[in-house]
Amino acid sequence: MSSEFTDLVAALDIGGTKIAGALVDDTGRIHVKAQRATPAQEDADAVMGAVEEVIAELRTSPLWAGARAVGIGSAGPVDASAGTVSPVNVLGWRGFPLVARVGAVVDGLPVRLVGDGVAMTAAEHWQGAARGYDNALCLVVSTGVGGGLVLNGRLHPGPTGNAGHIGHISVELAGDLCPCGSRGCVERIASGPNIARRAVEQEWRPGPDGDTTAAAVAAAAAAGDPVAIASFERAARALAAGIAATATLVEVEIAVVGGGVAGAGEVLFTPLRRALGEYAKLSFVRGLRVVPARMGTEAGLVGAAGAVLLDPR
Known part of the structure; x- marks a missing residue:
């Protein structure tokens, strides 16, 4: 061979x-x-x-x-x-x-x-949007909200492989009960099902096909539906609060956002960047960049390999 x-x-x-x-x-x-x-x-x-x-x-x-x-x-x-x-x-x-x-x-x-969030982080740091950054947070915003960290140029999975799990940072202290047992978690607000749930609760109505997924809410928001826009803006604020808290704690330079919800494009990223400007106020986090992930559907496989190749144990 x-x-x-x-x-x-x-x-x-x-x-x-x-x-x-x-x-x-x-x-x-x-x-x-x-x-x-x-x-x-x-x-x-x-x-x-x-x-x-x-x-x-x-x-x-x-x-x-x-x-x-x-x-x-x-x-x-x-x-x-x-x-x-x-x-x-x-x-x-x-x-x-x-x-x-x-x-x-x-x-x-x-x-x-x-964890899958750490694998996605390894892929984005190795070959994707976080390449060249020594300190990065990568997020997967989909059915849930997961993530991972790169610190000082190395993948930082933590002792159990779950470090960077931003989805379970509480951003609403009296918020809805999360399945994890806490309240007001980022995931409870910003995951795809919860974006859709919030829109329906606020009397958003789907089109003739009856599609009530986050993708349908994103399409409605892009078309100017105010309830759909508000649901994405609420999700963006929750993500921004979690990203800002993480950046303040460990000084990441970039936040890379992937997963199905990120497919909404500027429907998500415009309010996310705006909200981040409201939360990331300290001098050492004001320059934090937020960008879409690049690795797509292959991130899990490339990242599982990258976790071995970049950080051998």
Whole structure:
């Protein structure tokens, strides 16, 4: 085999909808890819069976011989120190020993686990919008709100792999109860389902197709609907408060925002930048940039590999 492909990582991106795998080289290029639907309503072994099928397909490639480690980015909560995962949308996995189970089918390759927000952060720092920044916050704003940190030029996952989880910073002290148990969390205001929920509660009416997703609310906001605009502005303020708090605490220089809600474009980013100007007032955070993510749907796989290649343990 060509020496060009002797430093590969087998990357796994595990979510509630799909389980993807790839062989990724040290430039972030994906060479081989496999995917299965996540049997999220089935038991633990059924979900692990889908993971094993993805790995088995990757192993049919001659490039597998160049893999030196496995990187996993998983929906959370995760506990990297214990090697376990408990994805909210995968009912059968609660404290599931994913690192040990994957390790048993990859012939002794080392296995590294991070949360999906940390994986996205690794991808954006390595190949995307945060490249060249030593201190960055990256956010995934989608069904939930997650994130990760780069500090002093290195990925900072924290002891359990959850550092940077901005979605559960409280920004409304007497706000709605969040499923995490706290109140007024960023996620409870700014996630896609909660943007849509707020719009409907304020008597926004969907079009003839009955679509009440955040994407439909974004389209209505872009067309000038005042209730839809207000729902996105409220979400933007919550994100701005969380970003400003994080920047004040650890002095990040850039906030990169990805995920499905970021697809709303300036419907989100214009009020987000405006609100950030109201919250980030101290001299050392006034220059904070907010930009869209660049890595798109491959961020999970590239980031799972990047967590291994950029921060070996």
